[in-house]
Amino acid sequence: MPLSVFSLLLVVFSLTTGEFVIAGILPDVAAGLSVSVASAGLLVTAYAIGMIVGGPLVTLATARVARKPLIAGLIAVSMAGNLGSALAPNYALAVVSRFVAGLVVATFFAVAIATVVSMAPPGKAVSTIAKVTMGLNLGIVAGSPLGTVLGHHLGWRATFGAVAVVSGIALLLVLRFVPPQAATGSVRGELRVLADRDVWQAIGLTVLGNVGVVTVFTYIAPLLTGVSGFSSELLPVLLVLYGVGAVAGNYLGGRWADKALLPSLAWMLAALVVALAAAWLGSPAKPVMAVLVFVLGMLAFGIVPGMQARVIAAGSSAPTLAVAVNASGFQLAAAAAGLLGGQVISREPRSIYLLAAVLTVAGLGIALYALRRERASTDSRR
Numbered sequence: 001m002p003l004s005v006f007s008l009l010l011v012v013f014s015l016t017t018g019e020f021v022i023a024g025i026l027p028d029v030a031a032g033l034s035v036s037v038a039s040a041g042l043l044v045t046a047y048a049i050g051m052i053v054g055g056p057l058v059t060l061a062t063a064r065v066a067r068k069p070l071i072a073g074l075i076a077v078s079m080a081g082n083l084g085s086a087l088a089p090n091y092a093l094a095v096v097s098r099f100v101a102g103l104v105v106a107t108f109f110a111v112a113i114a115t116v117v118s119m120a121p122p123g124k125a126v127s128t129i130a131k132v133t134m135g136l137n138l139g140i141v142a143g144s145p146l147g148t149v150l151g152h153h154l155g156w157r158a159t160f161g162a163v164a165v166v167s168g169i170a171l172l173l174v175l176r177f178v179p180p181q182a183a184t185g186s187v188r189g190e191l192r193v194l195a196d197r198d199v200w201q202a203i204g205l206t207v208l209g210n211v212g213v214v215t216v217f218t219y220i221a222p223l224l225t226g227v228s229g230f231s232s233e234l235l236p237v238l239l240v241l242y243g244v245g246a247v248a249g250n251y252l253g254g255r256w257a258d259k260a261l262l263p264s265l266a267w268m269l270a271a272l273v274v275a276l277a278a279a280w281l282g283s284p285a286k287p288v289m290a291v292l293v294f295v296l297g298m299l300a301f302g303i304v305p306g307m308q309a310r311v312i313a314a315g316s317s318a319p320t321l322a323v324a325v326n327a328s329g330f331q332l333a334a335a336a337a338g339l340l341g342g343q344v345i346s347r348e349p350r351s352i353y354l355l356a357a358v359l360t361v362a363g364l365g366i367a368l369y370a371l372r373r374e375r376a377s378t379d380s381r382r
Contacts, residue, residue: 004119005128007173008112009135011075014166015105016139018082019047021147021159028156033091043085043098048331050102055328058107059321067115067181068174074104074111075171079164086160106331110323113308115181123258125312130254130305137250137301141243145236198314199322201370203329206307209269209363211333212276212356213300215341217242219352220293227350228289238293245297253302257309262371265306269364272299273357280353310370 022029022044030040062070081101088094113129120128151159193199216223224230224238256264275295282288311326340359344352 003177005116005131007170007177008132010170012132012135013139013143014163014170016136017143017147018163020140020144025148025151025156025159028151032156033094035091046095046098047102050099051105051331052328054103055106055324058104059110059324067111068178071111071174072171074108075167077104079167082160082164086157106324106327109327110320113323114320126257126305126309127254129308130250133304134250137246193322202311202314203326205363205366206326207329207333209303211336212359214333216352216356219341223349227283228286242293242297245294246301249298249302254305257306261306261309262374265303266367266371268299268303269367273360275299276353276357283350
């Protein structure tokens, strides 16, 4: 892996760890800030709102800034947000710090992906994207557990401080190895891309294609312990198994999408529907669920590189804003997942798998429609 790509992967790792690690230290944060756990949970909401709002606004505000200094500036803002979280003397400043930390994430993803695509060898764009998005997998699988352990031993403030330090190391690597590139474009050019129906179709594919499996992951702990009967001691092992599947899926999904973007997305979404339905039917059987945990992780992250590439292809004239809005759309999917799953988990937890399968069918429908249009366009040119 080129060091230029690795440096961006390391940033993604730190950002993902900073986003998800709070789940493991939430009671410690609540105690440290003298608030309830429910109030501490709003720190997660503040981060998500920062991403949703910051995606389009920060991208438009920085459209004329050259990519390398823009990336460096975005990392610096994220570091400031995490340092602010570590040093916050009260709850209000902690909320503001989490909002600031999330504010630049969607724009960073957009600019980083556009940067690695421009550096990718011919025919390897999606697999190069997959190398950067592997930072997502590693942040969930390794960064969040390590940050939780660090928080339990040295205090929750040390966790956010460590995230800032890793971001600082990544910033030094970015400054050394990422080549200079021109600015993304003009504000008018970026806004024009949002009038393209194909861009919104690609964003819709991301939202609907992910909301189902994100719903399952949000409630995976009570599903595996309460429905499948796994002990709480085995839960970390199963989450690692999910993470291993995610890393494998991210790698393979990028390679498959390089060869055939929309066909690979369509069949992976179809396989995801089948896997979710199988989980609904087989959730009481532990051996079946152990296998499906790996499969769900693989398919959930196998579709990520291709979806990013689809947005870039649809918004090729100004891809940065399109990818940033796409990242904000994913956060909306995550918010919807928490809401929808919350309505089901208290009534019939097992039905979350069935709900997820039905939601994923909607994403599959968009993929099949886009594939049909692409093939019709190809046939008309012959």
